[in-house]
Amino acid sequence: MKKNVPIAIVDCNNFYASCERIFNPKLIGKPIVVLSNNDGIIVALSNEAKQLGIKNFSPLFKVNDILKKYDVAVFSSNYTLYGDISHRIMISLEQFSPEIEVYSIDEAFVYLDGIHNKDLFSYAQEMQKTIKKWIGIPVSIGIAETKTLAKLANRRAKKNQEYKGILNLINNVEIESHLKLTNVTDVWGVGRQYTKLLNCHNIYNAYDLSKVNHNWIKKKMTVQGLRTVMELNGFPCIEGEFIPPDKKGIISSRSFSNYVSEKNELSEAIATYTSRAAEKLRMQKSVANMISVFLRTNPYKNTPQYHNGCQVMLPVATDFTNELIDYALKGLEQIYKPNYLYQKVGVMITGILPKNILQNSLFDNIDREKNQKLVDAIDKINLEYGSDTIYFASSGVQKKWQMKRDFKSPQYTTRWEDIPYVISNLVD
DNA sequence: TCTGGGGTCCTAGGACCC
């Protein structure tokens, strides 16, 4: 039988909080929290903050008192910074294996083909030390024969001080006890709904789950559930993706800092989000033939509720910002109703195709050559001088509705974004 | 007063075709 390749999952500890700490040594040993967009909820905590009993995903207003009382350092999220740190970590990991699968901003699977089992632990220690020394971020590493088991090992490594952040489950005699000590809800692929269902059938931990009947689990949790069970038993069946595939849908949406009712302000927001989505579309060298627009009031609030969305087909697939904005605004026109307190709007681009196979249409009356030069110029300037250096006037200049970021840290690693003046309205 | 944003995969069911 073919031997499985050892898989390590390298996961940054409290990533966003750790990023904020790199450039601010005064924060070592101090509690830190990082907020979501719009400063709405907590999305990352340092260990010290966790020890104060603060929970992830708590709304800021519910924990304000405790934050003040313990002098917790609070940051708005700074994704430009975190993305840059993430990139550096991934580059460092390439020293250790030719096969790295970047799984999220703070995690990567590292395939350790050819490393003998007795050496895996020290190899992982070397990775951990390197990332701490070069970048300053602490990581935990789980090693196993499948991704699901590696994730489980990682969790165990993180939760138990004595492992110092590394656990190898390959040929590990205690594997059964590790499975029994992992709640089923903490298994990769099991969320809230499935936890409820499994608990109803007396399945409480990863070990219980590994023993279920395959037909039963497929019926209850689709083939994805079956894959999870197989993986818990050491049979890899979740494929790696080494080259990230093109996105099939690109969403851009934000909550407003204050409620918005006016159509012209909603239009500005839609134009702004469409610009972002179009930029991403061009980055992956695609075009799209559908744009959806959606809006909604605040579901938590006891005010008149309205949410709606609509899809607009484009006659010719495109990646031009101005064209996409035109169609998005037509969509808004269809669903907008006055007098509601809107909390959020967004756009989603779908029907995505590679640009290089784009066919010319007989009915196309847009000067595509001219538009191409325009967006190329915009992308080039925004890349060099920071995003939003130039933008379409329909996006608005004042942007009263724009999200809150009251606690943002400076741009330590990327120079331009925070430079305070902006060349606006060069282009319409 | 204040509750994120951006994705993926899978299935069921309807429309349509021969």
Place this chain on the structure above:
DNA sequence: TCTGGGGTCCTAGGACCC
């Protein structure tokens, strides 16, 4: 009165992930 079988494509909705 009788009312097939098999295939494809699309969409909506539900689950999950970070």
